[in-house]
Amino acid sequence: MNAPPHDHVAPENGGILSLLKRTWWTGRQYDAMCMTPQRLRRGQEERLRHLIDIARARSPYYREKFRDVPPGCTDLTQFPVTTKADMMAHFDDVVTDPAVTREGVEQFISDTRNVSRSFLGKYCVAHTSGSQGQPTLIVQDQLVLDLLFAFQMTRGNPAFRGLKRFTQIVRNVFNPTRVAVLISQQGFFPSAWVWQRLPKYMHCYMRFLFLPANDPDLVAKLNDFRPMVVTATPTTLDLLSLKIDQLRFPDLRQAVTWSETLTEPARRRISEAFQVPVMDNYAMGECIFLTNGCATATGAHINADCVIVEVVDDQNRPVPHGQLGHKVLITNLANTVQPFIRYEIGDRLVMATEPCRCGNHLPRIEKLLGRAADFFWVNTAAGFRPLTAYPFQHAFDYLREIREWQAEQVERNRLLVRLEPVPATTPDLKKARHRLEERLAITGMQADLDIEFQTVSHLATDAHTAKFRRMISRVGIPDDLDPSLKEVASDFALFQA
Ligand SMILES: [Zn+2]
Known part of the structure; x- marks a missing residue:
């Protein structure tokens, strides 16, 4: 039960061969944006089969839960749903590695000095924003993080399009993309912690400036850095846009938002102030690479080669594209350590019905309601x-x-x-x-x-x-x-x- 071959990433050893292999692998992540729906579905199904096999073989929770689903079945609608409460109540039985326990993870994250370390020497751990009073613990392989950054470089980057993408890679070696990251929270929150897991080879192509959003010298530091990309929560960018007269961003190409709902007025304000497209990444700790924003339309494109998103009503029945769902069910195809299979998320989405003008073939979430938006x-x-x-x-x-x-x-x-x-x-x-x-x-x-x-x-x-x-x-x-x-x-x- 090895990972499907296309998920293999070269080990990162600092050598030139490893760098080239990783660069190639990263560039390949572009391909899914051009796939036909049939080809995308085939890849999805292959990964889903692999995930279900592992869950059934190594997770006592899923083995019991999927008892009545025929072996070999990859029709997700036949599988029962898992809620956040189930996930946390049965955490030790959900995970596919018996060395991972809830107690162990809780102990690990209670010490914030561990934020840049691996749990049990190999796993990346985080916790979600607990909107129901209790955060969800997340354990995953580095692959999930590698996908996040590779998607951001390829799918979430409007400069990386068509044949231009090959020259972009070469140009980046000589003139790395300068990315300003404004962090509004510290610790094991996905939005802060993922940056500790940045693969080293990315530093060949990008330079980073990490700043707390409340840094008193924020404007001066940003002006010195001259970012090409600025990434923050919508609230932080919205506030920063009020200081636009003091900001000097001659090379800015795009803004990337995450973690909170980006409302349309906020998108317009930010985009008009900075004169760049705003790419809004909608994701959650359970699937941090879920989407990449779109430069030409609202919402975000789902990275459907690695995640299945079902928009459903309150009875878990599918809701057609163009209609507002009651919740979503997420199946993260890249996390085999803590499988999230038909995992319930309370967000309310509308899927787009038309192909997107930006040329990305991946399905697009057109509208997102919910989240702590009051x-x-x-x-x-x-x-x-x-x-x-x-x-x-x-x-x-x-x-x-x-x-x-x-x-x-x-x-x-x-x-x-x-x-x-x-x-x-x-x-x-x-x-x-x-x-x-x-x-x-x-x-x-x-x-x-x-x-x-x-x-x-x-x-x-x-x-x-x-x-x-x-x-x-x-x-x-x-x-x-x-x-x-x-x-x-x-x-x-x-x-x-
Ligand atoms: Zn698009």
């Missing part, structure tokens, strides 16, 4: 600004003694944060406040807000909608909102729906 309008010195759920989520999701949180905007600039502790624990409110203030400092809104903290034994769902809401506003959208921000407010209405 926000509060806060009055700052610079006028009304939206405060998203992310600072709260990033601050509280990894405080182990906090099971759930809720933020209520009681007055325009006054918030009440309620924290529900894990039973039999007492949350450290001082620490929670400190974490939140750190996150709010990045948004530049910390000084404008007056925040009160409360510990409650149980946070209940909304009596009207029966849904749990983390962001509740008692004041809503300001009446005297600047007309240029009105479309952001209409986004808000969209996400409220």
Whole structure:
């Protein structure tokens, strides 16, 4: 049960032969963008068969779960779905290497000095943003990371198109692409941690500048570096675009966003400010290479040679392209250590019905709803600004003694944060406040807000909608909102729906 031959990456030993082999392998990742749907499906099926074989042979959880599915079957709709709660409850039985245990992984990630080390000497580990109060642990091979960077260089790079791509590789050796990476969180969050796993050979083709998004000298450092690519969360880029008059980016070719939902108004603002296409990568810790953004259309193209995305309704029945699904089921074909097979993700997607003008044949997600998209309008010195759920989520999701949180905007600039502790624990409110203030400092809104903290034994769902809401506003959208921000407010209405 070896990996399908096309997944083999030359070992990285620093030698010239290894560099050439890896460069060749990276360049080949371009091919899937030009494949016919039939050829793409064949590759998908080959990898799926391999993944299911491994899961059945080495994962007690999947062996039991797939007991009633006939051997050799690769029709995914015949397989039961796995939720995040199942995955975490049966973690030790899900993984295909018995040396990997939940306890071992938790211990490993509790020490942030391990962020650049391999777990058990070979695995890459991370945890997701736990929107349900508990983060998911992820264990994978370096292959997953290699694919992420190779896709970014080829599929996520509008300069790497057609025959131009061969000259681009040569040109990059003499004039490496300068990539500025603005990090808004540290630790084992995928968006921060993946950079620790950058394959060394990439440094032949690219130069990197890593900066915390709240660096006081951000503008000067960026201007010195003269980035060709700038990559950050949409919120960070949106804020940076406000300083466009001070920024000198003569060589900038593209902006890449990740980790949060990029709304259409935000894309337009960023793209107009920087005068470059914005490529929005939609992904999650469970499949970090899921998509690459598109330079000509909204949404992102799914890297369907290595992942299967099913858009389904609430009964897990397929939803046709062009219609909004209730959730998605992800099958990551590259992770054989911790298989994610029909793994449920709560995001709501619409798949595009037409071939994309950019020429990439891979299926495109046209619209993405969901994620922590609610926000509060806060009055700052610079006028009304939206405060998203992310600072709260990033601050509280990894405080182990906090099971759930809720933020209520009681007055325009006054918030009440309620924290529900894990039973039999007492949350450290001082620490929670400190974490939140750190996150709010990045948004530049910390000084404008007056925040009160409360510990409650149980946070209940909304009596009207029966849904749990983390962001509740008692004041809503300001009446005297600047007309240029009105479309952001209409986004808000969209996400409220
Ligand atoms: Zn496209």
